[in-house]
Amino acid sequence: MGDLASLAEKIEQAERALKQEAEVAARIVAEQETSALAFCRRLMAIIRAVGDAKKSALPSSGWRVIVISLLVKMFATVRSAHTLAEASHGREMSILVRSALESLITAMFVAKTDSARRAARWAEYAEFLKARVLKKHPDLSTKPEHTAARAQILAQAEGLEDLFPNANFWASGLQMGSLRDLADDVGMLWYYEFVYWSGSQATHASPIAVASYLDIAPDGTPRFNMGLSGKQLGGELAVCCDLEIRGLQLLNEISRLGIESLLIEMRSEYKSAFGGDPFTEMTEG
Numbered sequence: 474m475g476d477l478a479s480l481a482e483k484i485e486q487a488e489r490a491l492k493q494e495a496e497v498a499a500r501i502v503a504e505q506e507t508s509a510l511a512f513c514r515r516l517m518a519i520i521r522a523v524g525d526a527k528k529s530a531l532p533s534s535g536w537r538v539i540v541i542s543l544l545v546k547m548f549a550t551v552r553s554a555h556t557l558a559e560a561s562h563g564r565e566m567s568i569l570v571r572s573a574l575e576s577l578i579t580a581m582f583v584a585k586t587d588s589a590r591r592a593a594r595w596a597e598y599a600e601f602l603k604a605r606v607l608k609k610h611p612d613l614s615t616k617p618e619h620t621a622a623r624a625q626i627l628a629q630a631e632g633l634e635d636l637f638p639n640a641n642f643w644a645s646g647l648q649m650g651s652l653r654d655l656a657d658d659v660g661m662l663w664y665y666e667f668v669y670w671s672g673s674q675a676t677h678a679s680p681i682a683v684a685s686y687l688d689i690a691p692d693g694t695p696r697f698n699m700g701l702s703g704k705q706l707g708g709e710l711a712v713c714c715d716l717e718i719r720g721l722q723l724l725n726e727i728s729r730l731g732i733e734s735l736l737i738e739m740r741s742e743y744k745s746a747f748g749g750d751p752f753t754e755m756t757e758g
Contacts (some may be wrong), residue, residue: 481744498561499703505703506558509710513555516717517740520548523721527730536583536592537727543580547573550715558710561701564675566709571672573716574664575652580720581659582604582644584727595676597633598643604630628682668712702750711747718743 475483493645503510524531532538554569603626607613614620639645642652649655656665674682685704688696718739725732744750 479497494700495560498703499559500583500649500705502559502561502703506710508746509707509714510555510559512742513551513558513710513714516714516721516739517548517552517555519735520717522701523724523730523732523735527728527732530730531728536588539595540580540584540588540727541724543576543583544724547576547716547720550576551717554709554713558706558713561703561706562710563702563704563706564682566706567672567675568656570709570712570716571669571676573713574661574669574672577716577720578656578659578661578665580663581723582649582655584723585659591644594647595635597636600630601633601637601640602625604633605747621748653741664712714743714746733755 531541541586550569550573554566554573557566559567579595583595607626613623634640636646637643639650642650646656649658651663652669653665656662656669673679679752685702686698688698690696717738721739722736724730725736742749
């Protein structure tokens with residue numbers, strides 16, 4: 474078993490097994506989470522339909538464009554999480570849910586007040602980060618076009634250091650020390666302390682998350698789980714749907730789309746699907 478040739482037959486068997494496991498897992502998830510998967514997909518379709526119908530009402534300049542961009546990232550990330558759910562990647566789904574939640578919290582913070590300044594600061598942070606990397610690694614490339622691009626980035630970032638007293642967080646110059654502060658400011662602290670915290674465990678090499686990949690056999694020996702898992706998919710899908718509704722509500726508020734009745738219906742459908750209103754029960758923990 475020292476080279477690929479000696480493993481050829483076993484590799485073929487493993488490929489067939491992987492394909493069969495994926496098909497079986499997807500079928501089981503489709504049966505167990507039928508309504509949750511369908512509702513999440515329905516919300517994605519509603520968001521797309523609203524976007525198409527209200528395209529002309531969406532802002533094309535100013536801070537609202539940045540908020541909408543953050544919401545678009547959030548919607549796209551939820552779609553990716555839904556794809557993982559369909560494929561029974563339950564252990565990994567929370568990583569994407571965490572990312573989607575961060576995008577929503579950031580969008581809500583920018584939109585809440587002093588929006589032009591906050592949006593500008595968020596955008597300036599990109600130039601600050603790029604310049605920071607280039608200063609750490611000045612010899613990434615000596616090609617003329619790259620040298621010119623480097624000079625332009627460094628020029629654009631000139632004088633931005635004072636805006637980011639904590640170089641690792643874009644809103645540090647706005648008296649916000651972390652994403653937790655943003656979440657608290659926009660009334661999403663419960664989501665940060667539970668949903669984001671849980672997703673952070675899975676994102677990093679936390680022993681809490683890694684424990685889900687390890688079982689102990691009756692004889693005390695470890696068993697390592699590299700297979701698929703449908704555990705906790707219902708809860709993750711509930712959060713995805715919650716974020717979708719909140720995101721569409723924020724889009725309605727900043728763009729004046731006039732879809733208040735639609736949002737009320739969506740919240741009612743959420744309650745039928747999951748047994749609670751995303752704007753009451755979940756925020757109360």
